[in-house]
Amino acid sequence: MLKKPNFKGNWLVYIAIALVVVMGAVYVVEPVALAQAPSGIVAYKITGNANLSNPGSENFWNKIPYYNASLVPNLSQQLLPLLANVPTSGETPYVMVKAAWNGTDIIILLQWPDRYGPSLVGADSVSGPGHWPVVYNPNGPLNVTFLNELTSAFHRSYFMINSSYAVIKGSPRPMEYVLAYVAPKYGVYFYGYYVNVSEGHYYPDRAAIMWYMGSEQSPSDCMNIGGPHPGYTIPGPLGQLVKSYLGTNVEQYTGGSLSSGAANIWEWISGATYQNGSDFNYFTNSTWDLSQGISTQAAEQFSSSPHGFFVNLMTNQTGLYDIGDGGIWYPNATGPEPGYFSGYTGAKYSNGMWTVEFVRPLAATMPDTINITPGQTYNIALATWIGKAGETSWDKSISANFIPLTVSTSGPPSPPPIPYAVIAVAAIGIIVSAVAVGLVFYSAGRRE
Amino acid sequence: MSSQEVTQFNLIFAVFSVLFVLQFALRQFLLPVLPFMPSPSSSLVTAAGLAGTFSVAGVAVMVSVLTYAARVPLRWLYFAAVTLAVWGGVVAGLVYPDYYYSAPWITVALLLVALSLASMALALRSLSVIEIIAMLPFVAAQAISLISYVLNVLEEYMGFAIGQSLILPYITLYMAVAGALTSLAMSFIAFRPRPGVMARYAVAAALAFGISFPLYSLTANNVMMQHIMDMVFALGLGILTTPTSVPLISALMGVYAFSIVSLLANPSDGHRYMYDGALMAVLMATAVGSRALAISFASVIAASVSVYYARGRLSGNVGKAYY
Numbered sequence: 001m002l003k004k005p006n007f008k009g010n011w012l013v014y015i016a017i018a019l020v021v022v023m024g025a026v027y028v029v030e031p032v033a034l035a036q037a038p039s040g041i042v043a044y045k046i047t048g049n050a051n052l053s054n055p056g057s058e059n060f061w062n063k064i065p066y067y068n069a070s071l072v073p074n075l076s077q078q079l080l081p082l083l084a085n086v087p088t089s090g091e092t093p094y095v096m097v098k099a100a101w102n103g104t105d106i107i108i109l110l111q112w113p114d115r116y117g118p119s120l121v122g123a124d125s126v127s128g129p130g131h132w133p134v135v136y137n138p139n140g141p142l143n144v145t146f147l148n149e150l151t152s153a154f155h156r157s158y159f160m161i162n163s164s165y166a167v168i169k170g171s172p173r174p175m176e177y178v179l180a181y182v183a184p185k186y187g188v189y190f191y192g193y194y195v196n197v198s199e200g201h202y203y204p205d206r207a208a209i210m211w212y213m214g215s216e217q218s219p220s221d222c223m224n225i226g227g228p229h230p231g232y233t234i235p236g237p238l239g240q241l242v243k244s245y246l247g248t249n250v251e252q253y254t255g256g257s258l259s260s261g262a263a264n265i266w267e268w269i270s271g272a273t274y275q276n277g278s279d280f281n282y283f284t285n286s287t288w289d290l291s292q293g294i295s296t297q298a299a300e301q302f303s304s305s306p307h308g309f310f311v312n313l314m315t316n317q318t319g320l321y322d323i324g325d326g327g328i329w330y331p332n333a334t335g336p337e338p339g340y341f342s343g344y345t346g347a348k349y350s351n352g353m354w355t356v357e358f359v360r361p362l363a364a365t366m367p368d369t370i371n372i373t374p375g376q377t378y379n380i381a382l383a384t385w386i387g388k389a390g391e392t393s394w395d396k397s398i399s400a401n402f403i404p405l406t407v408s409t410s411g412p413p414s415p416p417p418i419p420y421a422v423i424a425v426a427a428i429g430i431i432v433s434a435v436a437v438g439l440v441f442y443s444a445g446r447r448e
Numbered sequence: 449m450s451s452q453e454v455t456q457f458n459l460i461f462a463v464f465s466v467l468f469v470l471q472f473a474l475r476q477f478l479l480p481v482l483p484f485m486p487s488p489s490s491s492l493v494t495a496a497g498l499a500g501t502f503s504v505a506g507v508a509v510m511v512s513v514l515t516y517a518a519r520v521p522l523r524w525l526y527f528a529a530v531t532l533a534v535w536g537g538v539v540a541g542l543v544y545p546d547y548y549y550s551a552p553w554i555t556v557a558l559l560l561v562a563l564s565l566a567s568m569a570l571a572l573r574s575l576s577v578i579e580i581i582a583m584l585p586f587v588a589a590q591a592i593s594l595i596s597y598v599l600n601v602l603e604e605y606m607g608f609a610i611g612q613s614l615i616l617p618y619i620t621l622y623m624a625v626a627g628a629l630t631s632l633a634m635s636f637i638a639f640r641p642r643p644g645v646m647a648r649y650a651v652a653a654a655l656a657f658g659i660s661f662p663l664y665s666l667t668a669n670n671v672m673m674q675h676i677m678d679m680v681f682a683l684g685l686g687i688l689t690t691p692t693s694v695p696l697i698s699a700l701m702g703v704y705a706f707s708i709v710s711l712l713a714n715p716s717d718g719h720r721y722m723y724d725g726a727l728m729a730v731l732m733a734t735a736v737g738s739r740a741l742a743i744s745f746a747s748v749i750a751a752s753v754s755v756y757y758a759r760g761r762l763s764g765n766v767g768k769a770y771y
Contacts (some may be wrong), residue, residue: 035508043550412607
């Protein structure tokens with residue numbers, strides 16, 4: 001016989017469940033922002049301008065602390081006592097960030113360690129060395145039959161280093177899905193990007209800031225693994241192999257697309273957008289610019305007064321795109337835009353650290369780029385590439401999550417008039433006191 | 449204390465635990481991980497997102513209810529702080545969107561951190577020495593995370609140049625290793641050689657193997673999958689590590705699954721280990737999560753006061769004095 005529920009005794013449970021159902025339904029139908037806590041990077045209002053010839057030297061930075069963003073190290077042995085036989089690496093464990101705005105521009109200062117020294121080699125898509133993946137089989141000889149299927153399906157050639165290692169000549173981006181999910185079954189594993197420093201086959205250093213523009217409350221900053229475009233069908237015999245293994249040879253995503261919403265990426269490339277980079281002069285040549293789909297107005301202005309700049313990219317659920325050019329790095333999302341060179345950068349390498357300053361007007365200068373409003377908070381993600389270590393494309397160090405960046409309407413907080421150590425001790429003391437109060441209550445309770 | 453109150457508290461705690469696990473699995477872990485699956489369906493992603501949103505709203509309700517229901521010292525302070533931080537923030541956001549970097553709200557956040565630490569201390573006080581040792585990795589991870597958060601707030605919002613160069617690469621990996629070993633030890637301590645208990649442990653072991661082995665096989669000799677899963681662990685679990693240690697993490701996942709399932713399924717000492725297991729999960733999950741939401745701190749407080757209350761109640765020491 002079933003026992004009759006005791007409503008009176010469990011009233012709190014029923015009220016709680018009812019509240020959960022009601023509030024859960026409200027949030028599902030019409031999400032309201034969850035309660036926030038102060039966190040992340042603050043861009044303070046300052047007076048002054050960026051000094052891009054010596055980034056980080058401006059007086060206003062002295063009043064603003066660094067935010068230390070931990071990065072996800074990829075393909076690296078770093079501090080762990082574990083074997084890692086990978087030539088490419090996620091060499092940047094952290095990046096230090098400061099942010100400010102002066103009424104018209106936002107200024108972001110990044111600083112990160114690079115123990116390999118600056119790489120000034122050009123980018124693959126301009127005139128730099130190709131993104132060549134190394135594939136291998138750790139358990140024996142490479143499956144050359146499969147390697148032939150793979151490379152022919154994506155119109156690539158390859159050369160063998162030895163019986164277990166090969167280098168595929170050409171960007172692995174279109175084949176990343178097959179490399180990730182299928183090739184290992186056939187004894188072909190991705191190893192890293194090919195590097196030969198003595199022959200100059202390495203990649204530019206890079207830094208990127210991703211600005212999330214979607215509406216998700218907890219978006220992911222990670223990009224999808226996929227094919228050349230959404231719904232890409234892997235052709236021929238390779239497609240049949242993929243289908244037999246995964247059940248389909250259709251790739252849902254484009255490689256580099258974002259899982260939800262859209263984001264604007266500001267990317268500084270040492271070999272191409274930095275004045276000392278090997279390929280910088282391509283951009284000062286307006287004829288070359290026009291051939292690359294950059295607007296005439298932007299090209300002529302830039303060639304008459306060149307400066308360090310950053311490239312604008314856009315990623316959304318359909319793919320990764322260039323903004324304002326004809327598709328130098330990725331397919332173009334827009335036509336020519338006069339604001340192509342509107343993002344300024346200054347950079348220097350000293351004492352084993354790169355320091356790069358990004359400057360851009362607050363208002364969006366091109367379609368699909370972030371419009372920044374004082375008082376608002378934005379989700380940003382950070383990434384760096386160490387080119388001489390073989391980092392390029394998806395081999396990089398990234399912040400594991402978006403970091404809130406608040407554009408404060410006030411200036412930097414005044415330093416406290418008493419020594420920091422005293423205040424730190426006081427803060428710790430308050431916390432210890434709170435713990436002590438809790439324990440006293442606890443002890444009193446036990447005695448009773 | 450009446451059995452009715454015990455039943456009521458257990459039910460509330462169970463609802464909180466289920467919602468917390470759901471929001472962690474769906475919102476914090478699965479959503480970032482799904483894009484790495486070969487062919488995730490968009491309807492699955494949408495369903496997971498909606499269920500995660502429902503769960504996190506439910507957790508926001510339950511943290512207040514739990515701090516009210518747990519008759520612990522300073523419970524009205526905990527209740528008021530949690531409710532103010534979680535629901536006051538929602539209301540404040542509707543009328544003044546910039547509230548979260550205003551001076552009063554920064555004060556609320558710091559108070560919440562202090563109460564989180566105080567509640568953790570109370571929870572530890574109610575455990576046995578062996579349990580405290582077993583819990584230390586989780587408590588350390590949480591404490592490091594909270595202190596790091598306070599330093600960030602002091603620097604970014606209050607201008608204290610304390611020099612937060614607190615670079616702790618792989619700290620969460622080390623904590624995860626230590627936590628796996630100690631939670632395994634706790635599950636062994638809880639073991640009783642009875643058929644029912646043995647059957648539950650066998651199920652936990654099978655589940656752990658089912659999670660761990662495929663992941664280990666996938667990543668043991670595949671650098672690219674190590675790379676991918678490295679990002680998955682970072683995004684989904686907050687464990688920053690190197691790709692080469694991903695097979696190790698795969699094994700740890702199995703150890704965690706075994707330990708927590710066996711503890712939760714173990715009725716040998718009432719709900720003793722269930723509460724410990726739940727506290728472990730909350731401490732680890734919130735220690736590595738984003739600190740931009742008040743719900744993270746509130747969850748730590750809710751789980752901690754629950755352990756303190758439940759353990760005191762089980763030993764007969766705590767209860768009526770705090771009604």
